[in-house]
Amino acid sequence: MRHPRSAAATKSAADAWGAVTELLMSGIGQARFHSACQSIDVTPPALKALLSMVPGVANPMRTIAVNLRCDASWVTSLVDTLEARGLVERRVSPTDRRVKTIALTEAGTVAKAAALATLNVPPPEMDALTREEQTQLRDLLRKLQHAHNI
Amino acid sequence: MRHPRSAAATKSAADAWGAVTELLMSGIGQARFHSACQSIDVTPPALKALLSMVPGVANPMRTIAVNLRCDASWVTSLVDTLEARGLVERRVSPTDRRVKTIALTEAGTVAKAAALATLNVPPPEMDALTREEQTQLRDLLRKLQHAHNI
DNA sequence: CCGATATCCTTGAGTTTATCAAGTATCGAG
DNA sequence: CTCGATACTTGATAAACTCAAGGATATCGG
Numbered sequence: 001m002r003h004p005r006s007a008a009a010t011k012s013a014a015d016a017w018g019a020v021t022e023l024l025m026s027g028i029g030q031a032r033f034h035s036a037c038q039s040i041d042v043t044p045p046a047l048k049a050l051l052s053m054v055p056g057v058a059n060p061m062r063t064i065a066v067n068l069r070c071d072a073s074w075v076t077s078l079v080d081t082l083e084a085r086g087l088v089e090r091r092v093s094p095t096d097r098r099v100k101t102i103a104l105t106e107a108g109t110v111a112k113a114a115a116l117a118t119l120n121v122p123p124p125e126m127d128a129l130t131r132e133e134q135t136q137l138r139d140l141l142r143k144l145q146h147a148h149n150i
Numbered sequence: 151m152r153h154p155r156s157a158a159a160t161k162s163a164a165d166a167w168g169a170v171t172e173l174l175m176s177g178i179g180q181a182r183f184h185s186a187c188q189s190i191d192v193t194p195p196a197l198k199a200l201l202s203m204v205p206g207v208a209n210p211m212r213t214i215a216v217n218l219r220c221d222a223s224w225v226t227s228l229v230d231t232l233e234a235r236g237l238v239e240r241r242v243s244p245t246d247r248r249v250k251t252i253a254l255t256e257a258g259t260v261a262k263a264a265a266l267a268t269l270n271v272p273p274p275e276m277d278a279l280t281r282e283e284q285t286q287l288r289d290l291l292r293k294l295q296h297a298h299n300i
Numbered sequence: 301c302c303g304a305t306a307t308c309c310t311t312g313a314g315t316t317t318a319t320c321a322a323g324t325a326t327c328g329a330g
Numbered sequence: 331c332t333c334g335a336t337a338c339t340t341g342a343t344a345a346a347c348t349c350a351a352g353g354a355t356a357t358c359g360g
Contacts, residue, residue, distance in 0.1 A: 017270055017271075017272045017273075017288075017291060018266055018269060018270030019291060019292070019294065019295030020170060020174075020291050020294060020295070021174060021179070021182075021269050021270065022201065022266065022269070023294070023295070024170065024171065024174055024179075025174075025179075025183070025198075025201055025269070029171075029174075029175075030198070030217065030218060030219050031219060032171075033175075034219045043345080043346085044346090045345090045346065045347085048175075048176075048180075051172070051175055051176040052176050060308080060309095061308075061309070062307085062308065062309085067176075067180070068180060069180050069181060069184050070346095070347070070348085071347075071348050071349075072308075072309065072310085073309080073310070073311080073312095073347090073348080073349085074346080074347055074348075075309090076309065076310055076311085077310095077346090077347090096307090096308085096355080096356070097308095097354080097355055097356080098307065098308040098309070098354065098355045098356065099307090099308055099309080099355095100308080100309070116168060116171075116172070119168070119171045119175070120164045120165075120167055120168035120171060121164065121167070122163035122164050122166070122167035123167065125294050125297040126163040126166065126167055126294070127163075127297070128293055128294065128296070128297030129163075129166075129290065129293060129294065131162050133290055133293070134162040134163050134165070134166040135162050135165075135166070136286060136290060137166040137169070137170075137287070137290045137291075138162065138165045138166035138168075138169045140279065140283055140286060140287045140290070141166070141169035141170055141173055141287075142169050143278060143279060143283070144173060144273065144275045144276065144278065144279070145169065145172065145173050145275075146278070147275040147277075147278030193316080193317085194317090195316090195317065195318085210337080210338095211337075211338070212336085212337065212338085220317095220318070220319085221318070221319050221320075222337075222338065222339085223318090223319080223320085223338080223339070223340075223341095224317080224318055224319075225338090226338065226339055226340085227317090227318090227339095246326075246327070246336090246337085247325080247326060247327085247337095248325065248326045248327065248336065248337040248338070249326095249336090249337055249338080250337080250338070
């Protein structure tokens, strides 16, 4: 293991991490998410799907199903509606004709960005951090995210 | 104000917060939430409801509906099932006989804590950070947590 | 090559999760 | 007291999912 965890470090990290998840899950998150949906006029499940996609990256539907923890058939209907709205595009994989990869269209990319603009409005708690700290926090989380996407 | 927000400061806060939401909403969050539900054997909506409650605090059902952004009647059925499981208790408000306040029972408090224990496990991606960075992240999140609890 | 087997997506049926409309009980203002 | 508003509940719908089955394509062992 590259960075061994002491028991104490693990526990306090869990506490801190938990505090943020709780903040996001039980309070602010729900509200923000709904208004983000309204702002780009899509349903909540559709936004979840959009958020799981990255501009320029075309993933198989199966991957989306795994990420969203839902049945593959549900992804089919989600993509159906998103495609009807022109936010997303089905492509047949060149290497495997069974799989269809899904890519954000131009409009989809814009829509996702708009939704994020709503979601990213920082909560007032953020004022407790100085600017340097905010930047630090962003960079650390980015690193986590990067590690996740590998 | 301790840390006045310039346009730049607002941006850095948005970036930082955006990193949090993106990480939790589109990746790790979904998965964690589902396993937390399994760990205490409740449905996802039931867990959302549990998370919105605080031990020792009895809120009107209406408040829960507002927090969850859902119809009041849906809260009725959620509370029905939670009450049937003994996790929650209906009380008639002493000041207004129309309102029923909902309080976590002993079992409910335990269940919520157990669910949080699952949610609070720091993601394995944490290993991508050095020990120093982990500590830094923890402290930043702590500060955020503290600001929230004031 | 060929069949057996597995995976990917889709379709249709069924269940769970939620919203809407209406009803009862209570409150508060006039 | 009467009226209008609010809190919760109930029952009927709609939305958001899961499950079972099927057609198309890939992969593997013979």
